[in-house]
Amino acid sequence: MAVKKSVGSLKEADVKGKRVFVRVDLNVPLDDHFHITDDTRIRAALPTINYLIQNGARVILASHLGRPKGVTPKYSLKPLVPRLSELLGLEVKMANDSVGPEVEKLVAELPEGGVLLLENVRFYKEEEKNDPEFAKKLASLADLYVNDAFGTAHRAHASTEGVAKVLKPAVAGFLMQKELDYLVGAVSNPQKPFAAIVGGSKVSSKIGVIESLLEKVDMLLLGGGMIFTFYKAQGYAVGSSLVEEDKLDLATSLMEKAKTKGVSLLLPTDVVIADKFAADANSKIVPASEIPDGWMGLDIGPDAIKSFGSALDTTKTIIWNGPMGVFEFDKFAAGTEAIADKLAELSGKGVTTIIGGGDSVAAVEKVGLAEKMSHISTGGGASLELLEGKQLPGVLALDDA
Numbered sequence: 001m002a003v004k005k006s007v008g009s010l011k012e013a014d015v016k017g018k019r020v021f022v023r024v025d026l027n028v029p030l031d032d033h034f035h036i037t038d039d040t041r042i043r044a045a046l047p048t049i050n051y052l053i054q055n056g057a058r059v060i061l062a063s064h065l066g067r068p069k070g071v072t073p074k075y076s077l078k079p080l081v082p083r084l085s086e087l088l089g090l091e092v093k094m095a096n097d098s099v100g101p102e103v104e105k106l107v108a109e110l111p112e113g114g115v116l117l118l119e120n121v122r123f124y125k126e127e128e129k130n131d132p133e134f135a136k137k138l139a140s141l142a143d144l145y146v147n148d149a150f151g152t153a154h155r156a157h158a159s160t161e162g163v164a165k166v167l168k169p170a171v172a173g174f175l176m177q178k179e180l181d182y183l184v185g186a187v188s189n190p191q192k193p194f195a196a197i198v199g200g201s202k203v204s205s206k207i208g209v210i211e212s213l214l215e216k217v218d219m220l221l222l223g224g225g226m227i228f229t230f231y232k233a234q235g236y237a238v239g240s241s242l243v244e245e246d247k248l249d250l251a252t253s254l255m256e257k258a259k260t261k262g263v264s265l266l267l268p269t270d271v272v273i274a275d276k277f278a279a280d281a282n283s284k285i286v287p288a289s290e291i292p293d294g295w296m297g298l299d300i301g302p303d304a305i306k307s308f309g310s311a312l313d314t315t316k317t318i319i320w321n322g323p324m325g326v327f328e329f330d331k332f333a334a335g336t337e338a339i340a341d342k343l344a345e346l347s348g349k350g351v352t353t354i355i356g357g358g359d360s361v362a363a364v365e366k367v368g369l370a371e372k373m374s375h376i377s378t379g380g381g382a383s384l385e386l387l388e389g390k391q392l393p394g395v396l397a398l399d400d401a
C-alpha cells in the first residue's frame with residue numbers, strides 16, 4: 001500500500017463556534033530554568049491555530065512533553081504558555097489536567113477564537129497505551145479533531161490515533177499536510193536527478209532509510225560515523241573510528257545493491273581525523289583509505305566536500321538526514337556546514353531541498369540557513385519512518401481526502 005498522504009483537510013471542515021481538539025507536537029527542549037531553547041515546533045504549529053482562531057473555533061490544544069512516567073511537574077506544559085500567548089497575540093488559558101471536570105468547565109467557558117492548552121497528555125499512562133476509554137474522554141471534549149502533530153505521528157497513542165477513530169471529522173492540520181506533501185510527495189514523485197545525503201552515527205539506525213532510498217534515488221551520498229563500516233567492509237584501515245563489526249556484510253550488500261540498481265553511491269574520498277573524541281583533539285586530513293592506528297575519523301574532508309558539491313550541482317531534488325561529522329565540535333563541523341551551504345545555494349537555484357529531522361536540522365539552524373531550505377521537517381523519528389516508506393499511525397487514522 002502506498003504511504004498515505006491524502007487526508008481530510010482542515011480547510012473543508014466547518015469550525016465556526018465548534019470545539020476543536022488539536023493535537024500539536026509542543027515537545028520542545030527546555031533548559032534547567034524551564035526556558036525554551038528552540039521554539040521551532042511552537043512556531044510551526046501557528047498557522048493551524050491562527051486559522052482556527054480567525055474562523056471562530058474554540059481551540060483545545062493537546063501535546064506531550066518529554067517521556068514522563070506519571071504526573072511529573074518538570075514535564076508540565078505550563079512554561080510554554082507565555083511564548084505561545086506571545087506568538088498568537090492572545091492569552092492562552094492553561095488547564096491543570098488533560099481530561100476530567102475541571103477541563104470540561106474550562107472548555108465550556110472558552111469563547112469563539114479562544115485557546116486552551118491542556119496539561120501533558122503523557123501524565124496518563126493510558127496515553128501511550130492508546131487506551132480506548134482515555135481516547136473517548138479526550139474525544140468528549142470536542143466536536144472535531146485536527147492532528148497537526150507530525151513529530152508524533154509515528155506513535156499510535158490515544159491523542160494521536162485513538163481519538164481520531166471516535167471523534168469525527170478527523171482531519172490534518174496545515175503543518176501535517178505540508179510535511180506529508182514534502183516527505184511523501186517529493187520522495188514518491190521527485191524531480192530528477194534525485195539525491196539523498198545520509199549521515200549520522202550508526203549504520204544500524206539508518207539501514208531502513210538507506211535501503212528504501214536505494215529504490216528511489218539516482219545518487220546516494222554517505223557521511224558521518226557510518227562511513228567507516230563501509231570503508232572497513234572494503235578492507236581499508238579505519239583506526240579507532242566508529243565501526244559496527246556486525247554490519248560489515250550489510251555494508252557490502254548495500255554497495256552491491258546500489259550497483260545493481262544503477263544508483264551512484266558516493267563515499268567521502270578523504271576524512272578529518274582526530275587523536276581523541278574531543279573538541280580540542282589534534283586533527284589532520286588524510287585519504288579515506290589511510291587512517292592511522294589510534295586515530296578516528298570525525299568529519300568528511302575538503303576533497304569530499306568538493307566532489308559531493310559537484311555531484312549535488314547536477315540534481316533537482318535533495319533529501320538530507322544526519323550530519324556529515326561530529327558537528328557539535330567546531331573542528332569537525334566543516335563537512336556538515338559545507339553541505340548546509342551547498343543546499344542553501346541550490347535552493348536559491350530552484351532545487352528542492354528537504355532536511356529530514358534530528359541533528360541535521362539542528363546543524364542547519366546552527367548556521368542560520370533554515371529559512372533557505374525548501375522544507376525543514378519538525379519530525380525526527382516520524383520523518384525517518386516516512387523516508388523508510390512506513391505508514392504513520394497518526395496519519396492512517398485520519399479521514400481520507
Ligand SMILES: Nc1ncnc2c1ncn2[C@@H]1O[C@H](COP(=O)(O)OP(=O)(O)OP(=O)(O)O)[C@@H](O)[C@H]1O
Pocket residue numbers: 199200201202205223224225226242297298299321322323324325326327328356357358359360361380381384
Ligand atoms: N564520524 C563520526 N563519528 C562519531 N559520531 C559521529 C560522526 N559523525 C557524526 N557523528 C554523530 O552522529 C550524531 C547524529 O547521529 P544520528 O544518527 O542520531 O543522526 P540524526 O540526524 O540525529 O538522525 P535522527 O533524525 O534519527 O535524529 C551526532 O551527534 C554526531 O556527532
Ligand SMILES: O=C(O)[C@H](O)COP(=O)(O)O
Pocket residue numbers: 025027066067151152155379380381382
Ligand atoms: O520529539 C519527537 O520525536 C516527538 O515529539 C516524539 O517524541 P517521543 O519519541 O517521546 O515519542
